[in-house]
Amino acid sequence: xxxxxxxxxxxxxxxxxxxxxxxxxxxxxxxxxxxxxxxxxxxxxxxxxxxxxxxxxxxxxxxxxxxxxxxxxxxxxxxxxxxxxxxxxxxxxxxxxxxxxxxxxxxxxxxxxxxxxxxxxxxxxxxxxxxxxxxxxxxxxxxxxxxxxxxxxxxxxxxxxxxxxxxxxxxxxxxxx
Numbered sequence: 001x002x003x004x005x006x007x008x009x010x011x012x013x014x015x016x017x018x019x020x021x022x023x024x025x026x027x028x029x030x031x032x033x034x035x036x037x038x039x040x041x042x043x044x045x046x047x048x049x050x051x052x053x054x055x056x057x058x059x060x061x062x063x064x065x066x067x068x069x070x071x072x073x074x075x076x077x078x079x080x081x082x083x084x085x086x087x088x089x090x091x092x093x094x095x096x097x098x099x100x101x102x103x104x105x106x107x108x109x110x111x112x113x114x115x116x117x118x119x120x121x122x123x124x125x126x127x128x129x130x131x132x133x134x135x136x137x138x139x140x141x142x143x144x145x146x147x148x149x150x151x152x153x154x155x156x157x158x159x160x161x162x163x164x165x166x167x168x169x170x171x172x173x174x175x176x177x
Contacts, residue, residue, distance in 0.1 A: 009068040017071055021078045025049060029086075033100060045100070046086055053079050101150065106171045108146035114175065121148055132156050147171060 028049045054076065061072035089096040105117050107128050118124065128146045131154035137143050144159045145168055157168065 005066060005068040007068060008070050009066075013068070013071050014074045017075050018078055021075060022082070025053070025079070025082050028052075029100060033102070046083060046090075050079055050083050103174070104150060104155075104168070104171050105148045106145060106168065106175050107148055107154070108140070108143065109172065110144070111141070117148075117175070123148070128154065 029045050033045055057072055057075045057079070061067055061069070086100065090101065091097075105121055107114055107117050107121070107123065113125050113128065118128070129140065131146060132140060132143050135156040135158075137156065137158065142158055142160075143156060145155075145157045147155045147157070147168055149155055155168075
């Protein structure tokens with residue numbers, strides 16, 4: 001008869017899932033952090049990891065005969081707990097936030113492209129100009145700033161929209177512009 005396990009396969013597979021799961025989760029988040037904002041499109045690194053991991057676990061649960069439901073549930077619970085822990089530390093710890101999160105990057109300011117930031121983010125001027133065009137600007141002379149946000153979207157701020165309490169002053173301060 002078939003050796004298929006349905007409900008319980010012992011504690012050893014669950015311990016393996018926790019150890020491998022924590023290691024893989026950290027590795028994926030760090031890889032995505034190093035690879036830059038463009039890799040994530042509109043997701044945070046944590047959202048991306050959860051989406052991929054949940055899909056992979058679900059797929060494996062459906063296709064692997066010797067994977068018990070308890071093992072799959074342990075993997076899902078582990079992912080949810082890791083997501084919660086990372087979200088908690090992201091709010092509570094500045095050091096944690098600095099290590100695992102990106103910050104917005106200014107790409108264009110006051111009539112000048114910020115070449116070092118374009119290079120760092122692996123973007124060229126045409127992407128910045130395209131973003132301005134998509135926002136309805138016919139000339140870069142009408143643009144005060146373009147910022148690559150943490151979700152990889154380009155924010156374009158027009159000169160007429162600039163005010164005394166700028167939404168991007170903290171970014172300017174960090175870039176010494």
